Amino acid sequence: MNSDDLEKEKRLLIEKMGVFFENWDTLSPLSSRVFALLALSLEDGVTFEEIKETLGASKSSICTNLQLLQSKGRIDYCTKPGDRKRYFKIDDQQIMTRLDEKIEDWKQEKILHEKVLSYKEKVLALNKINIEDNSNLKIKISYNKHYIEFTEAMIEDLKKLKQNLLDI
């Protein structure tokens, strides 16, 4: 295993992670590869120029995608005294940020399903349908309620995982 092989492995990994994160975190292809590149770095940060060169993209695209990733809380940068360059790196908080986003998403899903349930109950009331008379309906409604419970459990689990991470 020499330096060349490692460079190849790096490029391969950037590509693999790139494809994965595109869907996983809904990033543009380039954003995703920038993120991957930073995740692989052992330095204190990677410069604009180096990112541009390794990914072979234009200055402007790199810039926009760096801004995008920063605004999403996925990366940030630091500077070194007497050096105007920015050293981009993965945001230390990014996992937390993403966990918080996931929690928000599940909360949203829960709220929506509560609204679905409430809508269905209104329909039943308006049409004077007794749920007990129709086992199919009964199953549907109880399924809804179960799903809401499921989202609650999911949210609780995510909160616990978050707390575990904070405790490290």
Add this chain to the structure above:
Amino acid sequence: MNSDDLEKEKRLLIEKMGVFFENWDTLSPLSSRVFALLALSLEDGVTFEEIKETLGASKSSICTNLQLLQSKGRIDYCTKPGDRKRYFKIDDQQIMTRLDEKIEDWKQEKILHEKVLSYKEKVLALNKINIEDNSNLKIKISYNKHYIEFTEAMIEDLKKLKQNLLDI
């Protein structure tokens, strides 16, 4: 609350759920609204024609998106004896399917981070860097390891949630 108000509430909900599921489950706008419509139905299924009319989309678009949702395991249909129409409905298994997909995603994320760690260790080895000499590096590497543990915990939690759902 009359029938008209309910119809309005339904359309509003379809729109809200539509927007949400587009990102949540990476569906096309129309797919997402079809899914929402089916989720709100109290009947045993909704016909092609009714979906088309409520969503005001073309026959072909409805068709393609119904196929897409079926291939993703999000919806399916049943037929009624002596009736050629298909009655589309939410797939009973869809939550399971989605949970399984989530588990697969986290497994993938775990694998990728293991590869990142392995890559980093190779870089250190090649450059004969002792991690103990550099607290920054040490933190980075241990962060990686913690993250892998985190993905494991996440996967376990998801599996438990899945089992709970199966037990209902």
Add this chain to the structure above:
DNA sequence: CTTTTGGTTCGGTAAATACCGAACCAATCG
């Protein structure tokens, strides 16, 4: 105060995605 460096902004193009209409097929009906 000109030049260079590091990065941003904006207008435009290329590519991907979502949707549509028309032609089509297969099953049923008259």
Add this chain to the structure above:
DNA sequence: CGATTGGTTCGGTATTTACCGAACCAAAAG
């Protein structure tokens, strides 16, 4: 059998998204 119903397929267009180049700005160096 031809007509109708229920749904599919395919070619094309509109919209969105991703990216680029060129002009630009601000800080520092010469």
